[in-house]
Amino acid sequence: MKLQICTQTHESSVKKPNKARPRTPIREQQRLDPSEREGIIAREAVSFFAEHGFEGQTRELARRLRITQPLLYRYFPSKDALIERVYQEVFVERWKPSWEKIITDRSVPLKARLIQFYREYAAVILTYEWIRLFMFAGLKDLGLNARYLKMLRERAFERLIEEIRFEYGRPSTRDLPITVLEIEMVWGLHAAIFYLGVRKFIYSMPLETDVNSIIDAKVATFLGGIRAVLPAKETA
Template identity: 65%
Template sequence: MPRISDQPTDLEGPLTSGRTRTKARDGLPRRLSSADRERSIVTAAVTFFAEHGFEGQTRELAAILGITQPLLYRYFPSKDALIERVYQEVFVGRWDPFWEQLIADRGIPLEERLIRFYQSYAKIILTPEWVRLFMFAGLKGLDFNGRYLRLLRERVFERIAEELRIALRRPSIADVPVSNLEIEMIWALHASIFYLGVRQFIYRLPIDGNVHDVIAAQVRTLLGGIAAVLPETP
């Protein structure tokens, strides 16, 4: 019998994935293990906060799960603790270290590397829960956004800046520090891809064309103009 964490979320149907009981083979309900119950709470919390924002009340979440609010707090002692777990689940847990290796793999042409990276990255971020949670966190003033964007700058943006310089035979970042303008140009590419999710999951507007084709065009646009802001070789 599948565990509760294997059931579909409300992105595939009604929000019922967090139910804390499932059926044993004899058809009678059985209690979840502590690990499965915790997982069911986190899974439901991701969907719940993506729908209602972080103003959503834990008593409503508990009712959806079919448990009491005190039981929910046995697993997460505060709403802030649950929200932090949602951050770890969605923004940290879905990060793929391979992206960093791909960006730096000079055995692959830079254009291909960037297209492959952003197409893979888009599969993670262009989802209703990722986009909506990120937007709600910003509106609520949580530190999700700041932490995640620092992660992006350190692990992605500065790596891309270095690879752009190497490809265009410009000084390494080790010799000439990356400029704010370079980072802004990479930001523009990154933001344009995130905006595809905003259009779809916030504005409810369909994306015109194939996402992979759009990403490839955006990467080529960056590569076609970035030379103007890179430092010149002495």
């Protein structure tokens, strides 16, 4: 018997065919356009599965949506299909192609590029939904995480190392493959940022520090440290 909190977006459309139902102003169930309903379900599913994991029950999700459980199956053929949509919504849609441009824009100093990229990237992944869903997905296996990280490596990490090589006058990664040490350094930086999200959204430990300043510091340390593991300058 919970308060009928209106879902902010629809209640106004109610008075559509006039008639002015002077009844309780309480939100009524309504018929929505399929695409709109589907979007609402998908959005709520993101939040729901992030909180409860993929074992969360469709009935409770429906309750949060203030619809009945079978209606979910009108829009998604199965629970797995809904989860697939959640992945799409979070791990694909939230990737910004502009990040790749930031990294490679040599008109900007390298350090500034790194800071800008990691700040923007952190703003996306350091959220309750992203961090928890990524972890839930990993524990469930599925190749999702490996696939995502492969993309992250190709689109961001490898370009990033190429830029660092260039900055310090080292051979291109096309001529001299990325070394284990180099990629390990990048992983280390990534770990530091990602772990902030783990502490906050999985361990429930409030961060005592500003994320951006942590990122700035980590990037500075990173740049200082990676020089030591770069391949030698092209001799002769």
